[in-house]
Amino acid sequence: MQLTLEFGGGLELLCDSVKIHNINVQLKNGEEKLTMRDLLAWVRTNLVRERPEMFMKGDSVRPGVLVLVNDCDWELSGQLDTTLEEKDVVVFISTLHGG
Amino acid sequence: MEEAADAKARKTGVRLCCLCDQRRAALKRPKTLEQICRECFYKVFEEEIHQVIVENQLFKPGDRVAIGASGGKDSTVLAYVLSELNHRHNYGLDLFLLSVDEGITGYRDDSLETVKRNEIQYGLPLKIVSYKDLYGWTMDEIVKMIGLKNNCTFCGVFRRQALDRGAALLKVDKVATGHNADDIAETVLLNILRGDIARLSRCTSITTGEDGPIPRCKPFKYTYEKEIVMYAYFKRLDYFSTECIYSPNAYRGFAREFIKDLESIRPRAILDIIKSGEDFRISTNTKMPEQGTCERCGYISSQKWCKACVLLEGLNRGLPKLGIGRSRGLDNDGRKDVKHSTGTKNIESKQCGTLDF
Numbered sequence: 186m187q188l189t190l191e192f193g194g195g196l197e198l199l200c201d202s203v204k205i206h207n208i209n210v211q212l213k214n215g216e217e218k219l220t221m222r223d224l225l226a227w228v229r230t231n232l233v234r235e236r237p238e239m240f241m242k243g244d245s246v247r248p249g250v251l252v253l254v255n256d257c258d259w260e261l262s263g264q265l266d267t268t269l270e271e272k273d274v275v276v277f278i279s280t281l282h283g284g
Numbered sequence: 285m286e287e288a289a290d291a292k293a294r295k296t297g298v299r300l301c302c303l304c305d306q307r308r309a310a311l312k313r314p315k316t317l318e319q320i321c322r323e324c325f326y327k328v329f330e331e332e333i334h335q336v337i338v339e340n341q342l343f344k345p346g347d348r349v350a351i352g353a354s355g356g357k358d359s360t361v362l363a364y365v366l367s368e369l370n371h372r373h374n375y376g377l378d379l380f381l382l383s384v385d386e387g388i389t390g391y392r393d394d395s396l397e398t399v400k401r402n403e404i405q406y407g408l409p410l411k412i413v414s415y416k417d418l419y420g421w422t423m424d425e426i427v428k429m430i431g432l433k434n435n436c437t438f439c440g441v442f443r444r445q446a447l448d449r450g451a452a453l454l455k456v457d458k459v460a461t462g463h464n465a466d467d468i469a470e471t472v473l474l475n476i477l478r479g480d481i482a483r484l485s486r487c488t489s490i491t492t493g494e495d496g497p498i499p500r501c502k503p504f505k506y507t508y509e510k511e512i513v514m515y516a517y518f519k520r521l522d523y524f525s526t527e528c529i530y531s532p533n534a535y536r537g538f539a540r541e542f543i544k545d546l547e548s549i550r551p552r553a554i555l556d557i558i559k560s561g562e563d564f565r566i567s568t569n570t571k572m573p574e575q576g577t578c579e580r581c582g583y584i585s586s587q588k589w590c591k592a593c594v595l596l597e598g599l600n601r602g603l604p605k606l607g608i609g610r611s612r613g614l615d616n617d618g619r620k621d622v623k624h625s626t627g628t629k630n631i632e633s634k635q636c637g638t639l640d641f
Contacts, residue, residue, distance in 0.1 A: 194357070194513065195525040248544035251513055258311035258514070261299060261319055279525070280357075280466075280513045281540065 186210050186219055186271055190228065194279035196250065199240055200232045208232075221254070222265040224275065239279070251278045303328070310518070314508045314551035322518055329515055333503055334369050340490050342501045345376035348456040352447055353381040353402065353410070355395035358462030360402060360523040361512050362504060366460065367406050380454050381406075384446045385414035386439055387422025391529050398524040405522065413450035415442055419596055427530055430604040435530050437608060438599075441591045445583060451498045463502045466509040466547070469554045470539045472561035477539070481566055482573060488561040495575075496584055508554065510547075 190206045197204045210227050212219060222244060233240055241247055245265055252259040253276040259267055269275070299309045301321035309319035313328075320328070336342070343349060351366060353359045363381060370377045383399045386392050396412065403410040416422045419442060427435050451459045468488060475484035486492055491501040504512065516523055546553040566572070577583065578590035585591070591607060598606030 193517070193525070195527065198526070248541070248548040249509075251510060251517075253517070256310065256518075257308065260312040261309055276517070278513055278517060280509045281544075 186212065186269065188224070188269065188272070189274045190232070191274065191276040192278075193276065194251075195281070196240060196277050196279045199235055199237070201234055206232060219269045220265065221252070221259060221267040221269065221275075224269060225265070239281075240277070246277065247281075249279065249281045251280060252276070253278075311511075311514055314510050314547065315506075315555065317551070325511075325514070325518070329507075329511055330365060330369065333365055333507060334373060336490070336506055337369070337375075337503055340501075342460070342491065342503060343375055343377055343458065346378075347376075347458055348378045348380070348454065350380045350382040350411070350451050350454050350456040350459045351408070352459055352461040353383050353399050354462075355383070355398035355402070355524040356462070357513055357516050357521075357523045357525065358464055358467075358504065358509075360398070360462075360521050361516050362460065362462040363402055363406055363408060364519070364521055365515075366503065367408060379408050380456060381408050381410040382447065382450045382454060382456075382459065383410065383412045384443050384450065385412050385416075386443065387415050387424055388529060389424055391526060392423075394526065395524040398522060401522055411450055411454050413446050413453065415446065418442070418446055418449060419592075421596075421599055423530065426599065426604075429599065429602075432530060434604075434608045438595055439530070441595055445590075445592045448496075448498060448583070456498065459498055459500045461500060461502055462504055464504040464507050464509045464512055465554050465558060466540075466543055468502070468505060468561070469557040470536065470543050472557050473539045473543065474536065475561075481564075481570070484561065484564055485566055488558055505558070506555065508551070 186209065188208050188210060190208060192200055192204055192206075200206065208227075208231075210219060210224065213223075216223075225241065225245065229237055229241055239247065240250065246252055252264075254262055254267055254269070255274055256276070299319050301307050301309050301324050302318050303320050303324040307321035307323065310322045311325060312319050313325075349366075351359060351363050353363060363379075366377075367379055369375065370379060381399060381403055383396060385396060399410060399412075402408070414422075423435070423439055426438050430438070447459060471487045472484065475481075475487055488505075490505045491499050493499045515521075543554065543557075546557075573586040575584055575586055578585040578588075578593055580589050580593045583590045583592065587594075589597075594607035598604050598608075
């Protein structure tokens with residue numbers, strides 16, 4: 186599944202300082218859909234190069250990291266249970282850096 | 285594309301904005317849990333700040349106001365919103381951007397570039413005051429001398445004064461800073477943990493320093509960090525977001541994380557903590573530190589010399605530990621005064637970290 190991920194608010198520093206990543210996630214055998222829970226696990230393994238604790242806590246993002254799916258707050262779409270579709274854009278922004 | 289998304293939203297049952305019932309909801313407000321669209325969000329976000337400004341009489345027509353601008357999200361959004369509201373509601377303010385250059389290569393020099401772009405984008409005159417000019421030392425030089433311990437104490441004390449000095453140079457009537465609701469809740473908690481009742485009683489005030497030459501105010505006192513960041517994102521505002529290279533600031537970090545954890549369970553908790561801070565009363569027979577002026581530079585101080593002068597004296601004499609920790613000040617022979625002052629005096633010596641900005 187083709188997705189575009191964008192990291193902001195300092196989170197890009199954890200991913201080689203690259204803000205926008207066009208990625209292709211393979212669905213697991215037998216799975217038909219990809220949820221945000223799956224995507225976060227994928228990002229942690231494949232994109233985050235350092236200090237993963239700045240990005241995640243448990244199986245979700247660290248509190249204080251905002252997530253938007255197609256420019257919509259993921260709190261409106263079920264957070265970890267949000268189902269992703271082909272060509273979706275997912276944005277992660279840290280609120281924890283500087284003022 | 286927006287319209288297509290709205291149409292899709294209606295078809296698939298995705299929620300519509302609970303205010304206009306027209307457009308696709310774009311975020312959930314932490315303060316009210318309402319689901320609202322972008323346009324309604326801009327409206328309520330700006331309107332609430334306007335109400336806070338009006339109800340608390342933060343400004344008077346004709347005031348010259350300096351916005352403490354670091355290039356970060358809060359001050360960038362503050363500069364943008366204040367200049368919008370100033371036009372829209374005819375506040376009659378002369379707005380300025382005021383930045384402090386601590387002299388931190390790879391951090392402040394980059395964020396100052398953001399402020400310089402903001403100067404052009406928002407058409408607000410910018411004044412930069414530097415530690416080098418004011419004190420003769422950059423933070424890079426200070427860290428070289430004292431290392432990475434206590435450097436934030438120097439930076440915090442110097443910044444506070446630098447902002448006042450810059451404000452005096454601009455001849456402004458007020459300084460507005462970008463402290464948001466999350467910051468203030470965090471400071472309430474920290475002051476409770478430190479037992480710093482003097483700061484606890486004033487850290488929730490929306491305006492401080494009214495007895496001094498240039499009062500400061502916090503128009504974002506009730507504004508959630510989440511909404512500030514969402515606003516900046518949706519409006520594509522240009523801000524800088526890198527952690528200071530010298531600041532691990534662990535203690536504040538714990539409080540911050542705790543606040544964010546609370547928020548994820550019950551977002552109202554942030555406003556509730558601020559309310560608790562506001563309602564704290566200190567018994568009238570508690571002796572509080574008296575505010576006087578520094579004998580050396582004339583800045584407000586509860587001691588003979590203000591903290592910045594003590595720290596600076598230490599740096600210039602090669603005794604950088606002077607003024608750090610519990611020992612206080614210099615006596616006339618220049619010996620370190622190690623006498624532990626009693627009671628409330630110690631409270632004033634503790635630092636409030638970067639939030640004292």
